[in-house]
Amino acid sequence: MVDYTYTLLIPLIPFLLFIFIGLTGHKMKPIVSGLIGTSGLAIAAILSYITAIRYFWTDHIGVIGYKSIKAFEITWLHLTDKLTINIGALIDPISVMMLIVITTVSLMVHIYSIGYMKGERGYHRFFAFLSLFSFSMLGLVLATNIFQMYIFWELVGVSSFLLIGFYYEKPSAVAASKKAFIVTRFADLGFLIGILILSFNTGTFDFQLLTSPTGPAITMPGGAAFMGMSVLTWSLIFIFMGGAGKSAMFPLHVWLPDAMEGPTPVSALIHAATMVVAGVYLVARLFPVYALGAPDALTVVAWVGGISSLFAAIIACTQTDIKRVLAYSTMSQIGYMMLALGVSGYGGHDGLGFMAGNFHLFTHAMFKALLFLGAGAIIHAVHSNDMKDMGGLRKYLPITHATFLIACITIAGIPPLSGFWSKDEIMVAAWHHNKILFSIEYLVAGLTAFYMFRLYFSIFWGKATHYHHTPHEAPYVMTIPLMILAFGAVFAGFLPFHALVTSDGMPFESHLDWSIAIPSVLIALLGIGGATAMYMKANGLPDKLAGVFGNGYKWAYHKFYMDEVYLFVTKKIIFRFISQPVAWFDRHIVDGFMNLVARTVDNTSNLIKGFQSGRLQQYGYVFVSGAIALVLIFVYLWNF
């Protein structure tokens, strides 16, 4: 056993940074807090790389397969005799991979933000929140048990809330942050219920125990518990609900586009590369349970992923806010990953989908972060989010243009860039599992290429727009992260994922299946071609096309009215039909009853005041009749 206790430091450093910057940040120069945050994260990144190298290579000589290692664990809270919440660090292929993704992207975003956030109010607050987020996310991926994961799950949620609402004076940002938090919170309720069911039936929260093929979860007796599905299936579906919320899967995706109200680096870090893939990570983490214990649940995962990816891709084609396009693209890509997990089996080559999903997660983190950071640089230059305000920017922003192009090609899945490799594996896995899903993915691949290049051309080509001030390239502190990420986006595809990150820890052989890869590349090229035709030079084609699709276009443009549905549910049903009646009921019926009691006492008091008439003889009457009544009652009526 190798000692990985130091991995504890990886989340701990950002946490201490958060406390430090949070408490003392307002006293130091803004730039100092940025530098402190960045350097702290750099250390964490270095530690992560060391861990990865040690885990995958240096400590792994002569052994086949990767075991999961509990680097360290303490008891945080005793719940029942069996259930204990521990806090610890679990080292296994996916967590190490996530460490790399998170620290890399986070470090890039930190560096980038030093430039991007310059002159903003609350500079130190931004870095404090970034550190908080990094801490939570790292804690999440290192979780040794599902409850620890839930804890950090909530923490990333709140960091996301804080960062989306960073510009808290902007009502739209506040609304978006609320929406993000509440929607994911709702999903987390599912997660929690899932945890409750799962932990009650298995008697443990621990991942190692849960995912062990001989563990209590997988060997749990099946049989329909409710609506024809087993307890385990139900619990996993509930848990997946949490994942779907965090990963913005249909229909819990509504918060993600709005979350773009946050500063762009935040979108890059949280809403593209790391937090939103937490759902994928969650499913991957429990993958053996899904695959071996409850394939039904996995089917749900696959379909939700597939539908989300198509749904998002269609919407992405119609949006004009560049960050929203990217947001829908993110949703679509995460759909891919979910689908990959959903179509996967367990062990060996069956686990191709698992590997592909994680692979895509990895590559996606690189190119999507790059896209967002690039978008940030563009927004920084033109002070607008809307692609209608842009055009012809390639002259002004050469570095941004180049890196953005690389990212677009990558996401479109053109070989030999990384996106191609990971996407191809997913296609293969889907092909082996379900042809319908597979064809959806083909369609999405084309759409992806189309909307990305629509975006690209609208920004950098198209009509030459006049700008108030000449846009100029971002400073190096911002462009260097772009270049680094571009490097990652290009070369990440060559990593031997099938040897490193697999469903059962054992490496397997995988080859490129040209019969699937070539059509997919062709479809992508078709999409690119379409986009080129429509958007490279300003022309009337897009409008004509929109006209052809008619209502379809309108629906997609309005995001299939999902926001309106949610608004209806929250405003109309929850506010108008539950909360207001409840409040009214409380004030008028429940409280009214209490007041009524008081008033009745008062009225009775008024009613009987006539007895005290002040007349002596009436007193006599009452006296005598009282006596006689007592006699009547107790001498004649009472049975004794």
Next chain:
Amino acid sequence: MSIYDFLTMRHELILTALVLLVLIIDLNLKQSQKHRIIPIAIGLFFIHTVVGFLPAQTGVLFGGMYHTDGLTILMKNILNVGVLIILFQSTTWLNKEENGEKISEFFILLLSTLVGMNFMISSGDFLMLYLGLELATIPMAALAAYTHHQTRSAEAGIKLILSSALSSGILLFGLSLIYGSTGSIYFDTVGALYSNTPMQVLAFIFFFTGMAFKISLVPFHLWTADVYEGSPVNVTSYFSVISKGASAFILIMVMYTVFHSIAYLWKDIVYLIAVMTMTIGNLFALRQKNMKRFLAFSSIAQAGFIMLGIIGGNKIGMTATVYFVLVYIFSNLGAFGVISAISAKTGKESMDDYDGLYATNPKLSLLMTLSVFSLAGIPPVAGFFGKFFLFTSAASGGYYWLVFIAVLNATISLYYYLLVVKAMFINKNDEPIAFFNSDTMTKIGLFACALGIFVIGFWSQVYEFIDAVTFAIVN
């Protein structure tokens, strides 16, 4: 029977002597010096009170008509203390010009009624009981009509004398039937012979109504409010505290010793009466604005609570009743003391006049607050303990629902007690009662109440002392 045996009657004898002494001294005072009788009378009564606590002879006199034991002596002492406080509190009022000539009458009448109560407490037969009862009632009517230039006072007097005459007529009719059916008026003989024949039940009910009248239980309470309101404040406090307390003492003793054989029956009666008394008393108290009238109804409600001590029929019940009366004396005298101090200085008796009192007279307000809290049964003051023990005794008889009704009534009563607190502390007033200093005697009287309200509850010896002399229903 030697002459020394008369020492058994020490309380009554000394009191009678005191009455005569006051009369004689008053005769020898000049017109302008009449007020000097106040310190003399109070001083004498103080001595009497102190002497009352000295070890006393117990025994039976006049062939069983009169008896004393630890309990009766204790009861008399409790009453003495109460009266002493009332006397202290009434000095301001008595010193007023208008009372010039008749100050001594106040003492004579008041102490005469006290003699009557003492005889009642010590009575061993119905004749003595009746004698004491009338002695305690008739001078009271004169006291009620004390300020004879006030129509209200006269009205109070006539209402009291006529209603009490009616009630004692009915009571006497009951007594005559008891005598007719048992052939005796001695408690022990009657108690041994009593059963539930209709005539005896009827006789008991008639007797009970007479006592209920004295304690002002519903529906025999109607005189109470009017008489309380019309009488001078200190007389009212005497009515509401001493007279009521003594009657409660006697009622519980008679119920426990004489009518024990029909206890199952009178428990039902008491149940009914208690519920009505608490409820009606509270309902009326809610709407009162005159402080005296307000306390009159509150004291009716309190009488209802006392019934809970009687209904238990056990030792706790009697101890709790005596204890409660003791606590009640201090609490109610605290409240009446404040009212009398204010009334004597300003003549204001309405609750509205009390608005903003705390700002000008914080000490009086605090005493008033303590008193009403004690009356409401709020810890840590004594009223809480009194009420708790009373309800405990009822619960020990299994009367949980009755206890529940009683506690709910206590909650209602808290409402109007809080109204007083609210008036003093919270309500704003443009012309609050100005600050004033009471004379020393009044202050002593008020302070004694405050002390009693605090000490009696916490000092468990008081309860234990009472418990040592009480008894359960005879079986």
Next chain:
Amino acid sequence: MTGSIPIQYFLIISTLMFFIGIYGFLTRKNLITMLMSIELILNSVNINFVTFNKYLYPQNLQGHFFTLIIIAIAAAEAAVAIAIIINIYRNFRSIDVDNVDQMKF
């Protein structure tokens, strides 16, 4: 002698007197008349006591004593009551009971 008039006669008389007294108390408006009604009640009680003593328990004298005491007390009561009634007359210029209702509710 005791055999000549049955005890019931006395008791009926006394009961009648009792209720007549009560009736009088409840209906007469003059305070003095009300006082007289009270006396009727007390006298009915006296008759009761004497009768019971005489007929049922001739061996003791408790009933007689009680009667004597009641007579005495009734006199005292009447004295005080009349004094107060005089006071009422001074204050109200009337001894009609219905006028005496200043304090109520």
Next chain:
Amino acid sequence: MNILSLFILIPLLTIIAIMFTSNMKQTRIVSAVGMGIQLILAGILVYLYLSERNAGNMDAMLFYYDAVWFPTLNIHYTIGVDGISVAMIALTSIVVFAGIFASWMVDFLYREFFISLILLASGVFGFFISLDIFTMFLFYELAVIPMYLLIGLWGSGPKEYSAMKLTLMLMAGSALLFVAILGIYFYSAPAGSQLTFNLLEIAKNHIPIEMQRFLFPFAFIGFGVLGALFPFHTWSPDGHASAPTAVSMLHAGVLMKLGGYGVFRVAIYLMPEAAHEQAWIFLILTGISVVYGAFGAVVQKDLKYINAYSSVSHCGLVLFAILMMNQTAMNGAVIQMISHGLMTALFFALIGMIYGRTHTRLINEMGGLMKVMPFLGVVYVIAGLASLGLPGLSGFVAEMTIFVGSFQHTDTFHRVLTIVAASSIVITAVYILRVVGTLLFGPIKNDHFLHLKDAMWFERLSTLTLLIAIAAIGMAPLWLSNMINFSLGPIVEKINGVATVAGLF
């Protein structure tokens, strides 16, 4: 002298000392010092308690002291603490300490204010150390009654109405309680032997089941009224809205906990069979409380009303968890009491401070306060996050323990209710974020807010005390949970040892 008696003595001495102060400054300092000592004492108590336990002392109650008070009725002054009471005492001293500083600026009848406040506190302390039901009841009422003056005199809005309503409803609750206590007393010992009020002694005896059936509702509702049990909670919104800051803090933070504490110390502990039989009724009621309070809070406009309804919801959860009657859920209930006590006290403190500046509590009249008062804003956000159960703050620990514990029941009824109760965390998020979003974020609605100052030192001290406690429990809950668990063990054993059938379902 027994350390526990000091918890009553120090407030009383403080009160006496306050009487001799001559100006506002002295009064404040005396109060602060008195309650500071109390806080330190609480710390010492926790330390002593833990070291006793570590030394292997297995007694149910530590620092036990027993003195006869009323021998004939066998009323004793019996005190002693277990882990639960220690935790509650610590909570109380923290909240009271913070409350003193939150009311630093009270200038109207200041002496009386602090006296009443500390009197209230001493009632609460007395309640938590009592093992004799009589003294427990005494302290209970003692704690309730100063509320009337505190709200009526120093409150705002329809304060007289609210004060009266609160006092009367709570007293009506204690009327029910009274009956229960007397009933328990008369069945506290086998026939023929000396009756007792001592909790531990009564627990050894078995109250006949018919009596339990009769008395349990009295005891439960009696305490439940104070614990804001639906539908007896309506004193809470009005009372809290009208009460001055420190009083709201103490009331919601501590006094409402008396309800929950009493429910399991007296009602369930002494009458377990009836508790099992009737639990379903009250589970439904408390389940309603939880969700209903949360929904009620969603549309309120007044900050205090929002918090009051949220208290209904959270305190409902306490009773809910207690009724689950297993160790984990009850442990959660106790943690929830502490957590909610701290949280809600913090909320009320902040609301008071904000109100003191803006002179309005209507959220739609405010906005963007984060910019002008960042300290208060940040603390408010943290309090909000604690309230909606963010990990790392105390609310999460409590809620999770409750939900996991409640879910240990295998039957559908309990599970469905658990899920219903758990759904309140979403609604909580809705109203908390609504407040935070409207109040602190967004543009500033009123120009005059621009001149407002951030928190003063005493306000910072007050809020930080609470905040640190919240974070401490939230981050390292194990010691607290273990402390409570240890003491819950025998209680739960007693409750479930005689379990017949769990409810109707």
